[in-house]
Each structure stands twice: as C-alpha cells, then as structure tokens.
Amino acid sequence: MARETYTIGRLAALSGIPVKTIRFYSDAGVLPERDRTSGGYRVYGEEDLARLELIRALRDIGVGLAVIRSLGERDLREVLELHLRTVETQLKGLQRTRAILRATLERGEPSETDLRRLNTLGRLGAAERDALLDTFVAEVGGGVPARERWLTCLREAMVPDLPAEPTVEQLDAWLELVELLADEDYQATLRTRSDEYWREREADGGYDPAVWQKADQELVEMVLAAVAAGVAPDSAAARPVLDRAAGLLTEMHGGPDGPEFRRTLLRGYEQHDPRATRQWQLAAIIRGDPWPHPQTAAHTWLEQALRAHTM
Structure with a gap:
C-alpha cells in the first residue's frame, strides 16, 4: 500500500x-524533514502529523524546542521527567520571589536593606546554592x-530550603547563612x-559516618537524660555521665580515654x-x-562538665 503523503498546506x-x-x-529540527517533491516542496506523512500533535502538547506545557529536538535520543518519559524537574525548580523560585516581595511590602516603605535582600535572594537559586556548598566543602575540606x-x-x-511562605526572620537568616558560608576567613578558620x-x-x-553518628546519638541521648534529671555539670x-560520654567520644575522636584526652577535648571546645x-x-x-x-x-553541658572535672 502506498504511503499517504501531505503537502504542508494539507x-x-x-x-x-x-x-x-x-x-x-x-x-x-523538531519536525525532521523526510522528503521533498521534484519541485522542492516539503512532503509529510502520518508520522509527521502525530509528531506535530506531540510537539504542540509539549509546547503547551512549556517544553523547550531543544528538549523536543532530542526526542530521537530520549524516550518521552525521560523528556517529561526532565521538564517536571525544570517546572518544580521554576515554581520554587517563583514562590521564593513571591514570599520575599510579600514580606518586603508588609514591612512598610522598602529600605535599602530590603532591596539588598531582594537582590541577593533572587539570585540564589538551587544551582547557586550547590555551587556555594561545593566551594565550602572543598575549602574547609582542604584535601x-x-x-x-x-x-x-x-x-x-x-543550607535548608526556605519554606513556601518564609517569615522575614527566616529570609534574613537564610541571607546571613549564605554570607557566612561564603566567608573566606570562616572557611580558613x-x-x-x-x-x-x-x-x-x-x-x-x-x-x-555510621560509627560517628551512632556514637554521637548515644552521647546526646545520655547527656540530655542527665540534664532532664537535673544533674549539674x-x-x-x-x-559517671562524663566517664560514659568520654568513652563514646573515644570512638569518635580516637582514644584512649585519660586526662590528656579530656584536656584535648576541652581545648577543642x-x-x-x-x-x-x-x-x-x-x-x-x-x-x-x-x-x-x-x-x-x-x-x-559536656564542655562545662569537662571544665569542672578535668585537672
């Protein structure tokens, strides 16, 4: 059976x-050319009609031409998942911008501080936050x-995500935290x-990490139980609480326990x-x-206990 073809008008x-x-x-390139007549006119088929329907559906939900063009290399599910992640990122950015604007306007006449907050928070999206954390880990990690x-x-x-409706205090805390993590003196210290x-x-x-986290969790629970029982440091x-805590700290910091180890812990605090x-x-x-x-x-509490009981 002959393949049915359409002119571009049809x-x-x-x-x-x-x-x-x-x-x-x-x-x-999102509707690849398949054939032309002897006169040079484009000719399309049923698969092009189906492709056009897909292109229109994807464009209606905001998928870019570059992503649609890559459909030959990716399946439709992958394209839609990619677009979903993009939309969710954009939505978070819009929600953050809305919250910043709302909080700014609720405070009355905008000030220079408000404008600085708007500018900084508006520029710091997920990619910028990841770059900030990459730098912090590399600089403090020191190889x-x-x-x-x-x-x-x-x-x-x-750097936690801001809530959907952050308060002014949360916005300011986020801004201060970003500036602190970017501080070269803090990183070096x-x-x-x-x-x-x-x-x-x-x-x-x-x-x-597993050994560290287990020991630290046990230590925190034990010390807080002592605090709740009214045990002054x-x-x-x-x-005895300090002795058990020191035993757990040897697992985290290396031991053995003893006066010098405890003096080292105190110096660290x-x-x-x-x-x-x-x-x-x-x-x-x-x-x-x-x-x-x-x-x-x-x-x-541990620092105070070490100070009180370490010679």
Whole structure:
C-alpha cells in the first residue's frame, strides 16, 4: 500500500497548526524533514502529523524546542521527567520571589536593606546554592578525604530550603547563612582548627559516618537524660555521665580515654568558633526548629562538665 503523503498546506489543515509554524518547526529540527517533491516542496506523512500533535502538547506545557529536538535520543518519559524537574525548580523560585516581595511590602516603605535582600535572594537559586556548598566543602575540606566525607554528610543540612511562605526572620537568616558560608576567613578558620584532628582520623583509617553518628546519638541521648534529671555539670553526679560520654567520644575522636584526652577535648571546645554555632542556629531558624538543637545543648553541658572535672 502506498504511503499517504501531505503537502504542508494539507498538514496544516489536518493539525490546525499554521503553515508558518510548521515551516519553523521543520527549520528548527523538531519536525525532521523526510522528503521533498521534484519541485522542492516539503512532503509529510502520518508520522509527521502525530509528531506535530506531540510537539504542540509539549509546547503547551512549556517544553523547550531543544528538549523536543532530542526526542530521537530520549524516550518521552525521560523528556517529561526532565521538564517536571525544570517546572518544580521554576515554581520554587517563583514562590521564593513571591514570599520575599510579600514580606518586603508588609514591612512598610522598602529600605535599602530590603532591596539588598531582594537582590541577593533572587539570585540564589538551587544551582547557586550547590555551587556555594561545593566551594565550602572543598575549602574547609582542604584535601583531607575524611574531613570532606564528613562535610558531605552534613551538606544537605547546611543550607535548608526556605519554606513556601518564609517569615522575614527566616529570609534574613537564610541571607546571613549564605554570607557566612561564603566567608573566606570562616572557611580558613574551620580548616585550620580542625586540621590536626582530621589528619589523625585519616591516618587511623578515615571517617566512618555510621560509627560517628551512632556514637554521637548515644552521647546526646545520655547527656540530655542527665540534664532532664537535673544533674549539674559541676556536680559529683556528673562524673559517671562524663566517664560514659568520654568513652563514646573515644570512638569518635580516637582514644584512649585519660586526662590528656579530656584536656584535648576541652581545648577543642574552648577553641570552637562561635560562628559555627551561629551557622547551625541560622539553619534551625530557617527550618523552624527549636533552638538550641539537642546536640548543641548536650555538648554545652559536656564542655562545662569537662571544665569542672578535668585537672
């Protein structure tokens, strides 16, 4: 049976798509040219009519011509999944912009600070956030694999997504957090102060996230139970809690336990950069979580207990 063919005019009549648009699609490569008459006129078939229907449907939902053009290399599901991710990213950006504008207008007459917030938050989408975190992990990691693995485990928690309807406080916290993570002095301080510890962990065989997380969870639960029971960090009742905590900390930091190990732990707490605490406080504000975080509360108690009971 002979293959039925259509002129461009007939194809336009059947599809309801103007001749000019069909010609544009052909020239753009989204409707590949299959044949021409001896006089040089384009000839189309049933498969082109079906392709036009698909192109129209994809264009109606906003799929770009470049993606449609790649349909020969990708199946339709892959194209639609790709477009869904694009739409979701755009939607998040629009929701963030709407929230920023709404919060700005609710505060009255916009100020220079409001304009700065609008500009910065408007520029920082998912790709920019990923680039920021890539730089932070690389700079603080300093080429030490164990430290880089630890930072990678924390990566998603470092800069939480803003809620759909953020408050002004959450917007400001997000902005401050982004600026803090981009601060070269903060990056250098974290890298320098943790170098000895992480290089020792690397020499010991690296960092095992599962071991670390299990020990830290047990430590936090134990210390918070003592806090809930009213055990003061400088009391005699704190000693056995501190002993058990030190045992868990040897799993995380390397041991063995003893006076020198505990003095090292105390020095670590004393040299802790307050900006690191602020970093996690800002993340808690963005997520809407209570502060201090359980880990922060537990380690604050441990620092006080070490100071009271370490000679």
